[in-house]
Amino acid sequence: MKMKKALIVFLLLALMGAPVFANGKAEVKTAEPTRKVLRFGQTNPKLAMDEQTNSNSGVATLADLVTEGLFKWNEDNKEELVLAADWPQISADGLTYTFKLKQGIVFSDGSPLTSKDVKFTFERMFTPSTKAVNTYMYDMISGAKEMLSGNATELSGLKIIDDTSFSITLTYPFSGFVKNLGISYAEIFPAKACSEAGANWGHGTTLVGTGPYMIKENDEQTRVVFEKNPNFRGKANLDEIDIIFIDDVSTKLLEYEAGNIDLCQLDNAMYQQYKNSDIASDIVQYTPLGTVFINLNLNDPALKDIRVRQALSLAIDRKTYCEDFLDGTGVPATGFLNPSELGYMQRDQYEYNPKKAKQLLSEAGAANLHLVAHVRSKDKNEFVYIQNCFAQIGVTMDVQVVDNGVWYSEWQAGSIQIMWMGWFPLYADADNHMYTYFFSQNASKKSNFYNNAKFDELVTEARQMTDDSQRAKLYQQADTMLTQEDYGCIPLYYPRYQFVAKPYVKNMKVGNLIYHLNDVDIDTSLQKTR
């Protein structure tokens, strides 16, 4: 009997123990209704908040709350002034840009923003020991390459005129230069604070900037807490922003449903599950700037004939693909350039005509075409759909899933025959989108090998012009050539992404790939009723 009693006690303890020790409350603190606290769940980028040393959009979400550049791309994909007082004056030869900073700008540590900070920022970027990864966006500045190679310690192309004026000279005319300055990689760091932090810059709470918020707490593992920057020239809407790191997409949504976070991305893979759920009304869709397409290796003998490439395009019913398979997370593409980009042109939908496709294949002597696709696991399902489309016209395709690292190597080595690709520009401009992929020298590094002298001429000319209306015409011609005449790739759709936001979260908008929280506000009256 004694033994039985002991066992019963043990069992009860084992089964009931856990709740006894639990505090019964979720870990993420509930925001006090009187304070405006936004809790955003995002994947932990596990990187320093130093946008010179990485190109991670998750880092940009964090760092852009603190640091600012001369310009920025807003959520309507328009470039606007931030620290620059006006657009730069450009010399007649298109090489020298003269900038003026706004007066009275102060960093969160109280130090004033001057031209010296701008010079420091760019010199830090080109100093080899920084190991900056985004130098290719700015290495057209005179003296940049000399610094990168270790032959200079000063950026000769950046001259300080006075405390708030400076000029930058380029080695060749480049129309995208001011646009490049509008992305996060060119945000301005305070010389003193950044030098003092050294290699630790961006870790912990070291990041200092001119933005609306500053870092209050950062354990780099579970969350970062931002508070208002008292020295900010404008008004920050929120008292606090808690970035809570949740990597698992499913867990993130559970936290959202439980009310532990106010805002998070809703992955396309989860969209179908949630679009008819209790939180369906919280879903906000947006269209980033990218394009999803089938990348073809034009050096491959099986894909050299334009008729074969056209046939593959004709085999895909993009409307059904987007509506049924993608469940509305894509809009059928009509060319390579995205509707939000300079150079986009309204065209008819791509034709879906399997009969014509078969005929073209027959004419090209490729009736029994067999293809081998290498895709990453995340792209597999979509490519299996494409595999079925091709099967309708007698083309067999072996879809092989490869590891991310292997895929990158093969892609760069030009050894992939056919694959899925989503290509997203950093800002709304065809140069950053189309030139970076299909200009002959770039295409050869992307398992594509598109090489059309006329196309190269058009995009090269466009990147050296400053008149956007003229540039748009050139890009329209280039896009037509690439996607309607040469079938250098097979555009599929313009992707749509989504986030979920509680009804009291206001002004949340995503223009491209980065979640900018700078303008987000909270309606506390609605929050109280949650």
Add this chain to the structure above:
Amino acid sequence: MPKYLLKRIAQAIGVVLVISMITFFILNIVPGNPVQLMLGDFATQETIDRVTHEMGLDKPVVLQYLHWLGNMLKGDFGTSYFQRQPVLLLLGKAFTVTAKLALSSYVLALVIGVGFGIIAAVFHNRFLDKLLMVFSIAGISAPNFWIAIILQIIFGLKLHWFPISGVRTFAAYILPTIALGTRYAASISRITRTSMLEVVKQDYIRTAKAKGLSRLQVTMGHAFRNALIPIVTVAGADLSNIFTGSMLIESVFSIPGIGKLFLDCIGNRDLPLVEGGVMYIAVICVIVYLLVDMLYTVIDPRIRLGGENE
């Protein structure tokens, strides 16, 4: 014993070095350029070449390995390519988290596993035995990530008893502890039951009962002690597994532990961190198996390590 210990430690160092070498060379053979992965899609070849040179990745693999090995012997495991922080610092931070999770799961697994095993053996072939063994089979069969999700939904989302993810409070460890510990509790309970059933048939148990000892004294003082060797073997292996195999649970619960760190760095080809992670696994396994061997002598004094008394 000291001679045996020194021999085992020397062997362990050899094993760890061989593992480090194999890992280093395999990772260099496997396709996947860490610099390309680090710089992203837009980087030019010029930038890739420059960063490759700055990181010393353009040197012959043998030189890279020797350089890494030399530094490691001095306690410097290098700097993560991506996180740009010392590997030892990253491993240390992650280990603190993993250790809490692993130890709590292990304690849970031992208490539940041994307890259920003994109860099942005591009530052999009765309802309680069958019920506990059904739980045991379910615990072994159910994938731990599935258990994790079910726990999240019931106790996190629906009942709001525990946090769904994270590690910022004590309560946050409870669901991952249960999710991780369940499988090990199940396997320990089965081996405990089997081992106990073997022992209770022995003559000395009958003798103990005949001497008038209580059921509790017979079970715990005589049967359980003699059933310990197989339990310790399984529980020892479980300890190393629990310390090194929490990747899925850490991933589901967003726990910044070793498993999560390791999972991320493999995909990125973050060689110094992968090497550091492999060293961690190797060291944990070597230490645990050494401890298990030593524990045998404590449990059964007839066992002598290293054949000292032979």
